[in-house]
Amino acid sequence: MTDFLAAEERALLERNGLGTFDQLWATQLQAVDEPNTGRGGSSSVFRLDVEGQGFYLKRQTNYLTRTLHRPFGEPSFAREFRNIRRYQQLGIPALQAVFFGMRKVAGESRAILLTRALDGWDDLDALLSRWDQLGAAERQAVLVACGQLARQLHGVRQVHGCFYPKHIFLRPDGEGYQAQLIDLEKTRPLLFGQRDRVKDLEPLLRRASVWNNEEVRSLLAAYLDQPRDAALVDAWLARLSARRDHKGSR
Incomplete structure (x- = not known):
């Protein structure tokens, strides 16, 4: 799967050096809570503010979900991203994805999901x-x-x-x-x-x-x-x- 980057935020993120998987992965941020360390890996959530716009950046390492269709597992963010897109297609009000990507790096399965913050909600x-x-x-x-x-x-x-x-x-x-x-x-x-x-x-x-x-x-x-x-x-x-x-x- 190629990386997803929402057209509405592309210019904003690229202007601030945040338009690629590697850039988002390397960004130093304070986690909003303790990492989830289940499923043999870790998953963390960070607040990201860019030019007055708020986002939540989620990063996973070896945090996999196994199903009948994917017995060897995939990052749980992959399933959530598919569901975000499905909700959008079906017209169900839900959070909006800004970036999604997956990588295999030195034997690790990494994933990023960036969503718009629900500020004001x-x-x-x-x-x-x-x-x-x-x-x-x-x-x-x-x-x-x-x-x-x-x-x-x-x-x-x-x-x-x-x-x-x-x-x-x-x-x-x-x-x-x-x-x-x-x-x-x-x-x-x-x-x-x-x-x-x-x-x-x-x-x-x-x-x-x-x-x-x-x-x-x-x-x-x-x-x-x-x-x-x-x-x-x-x-x-x-x-x-x-x-x-x-x-x-x-």
Whole structure:
């Protein structure tokens, strides 16, 4: 695979000596958190600011994912990059790739994924931490945005696989909110209908424990495009509650 460099940022990165794999690999930056050292390798995330524009630079060494199609493994960023591009093609709001490349260097498998920073957006976890400080209209707007995002995702037959509050980013938009997704590595096609949809949604509701029953109804109403008191909303609420109880008892 040849390196990918988004046309919109090419001039900016090249002007600052950041337009190639080697240049991005050699750039000295402070990691935003501790490296992930699973899978026999390492994966690190860095903040990169260039002429007032923010990016996240992710670098991996021998951090491989093995699948039936790739039994010898590939950098997990390769799968995430493919999914970013798929989301873009399908019109699912998600983070945007700026650069992607892979190299074999001295027996090491290296990969880089550069994405635009979501400056001005809050992850849902941050909003949940101050949920009791939000007004009723703002809470409703957040719930509707999350429900519509899930509907859009499942409507084009994709399962996120990690539909957690920390992976849903929102920002105010008029009287409502815009929402988009990050961390697309585990995305896969929706194969098993309602079972896949319930499995994808339930972790969000389990982690958003501050939501009461009526708030969950609001999210499901937006997801199903139904009134909050619809029988279909009742049915989905029962299925999700049953799965949450089952998961909690394990």
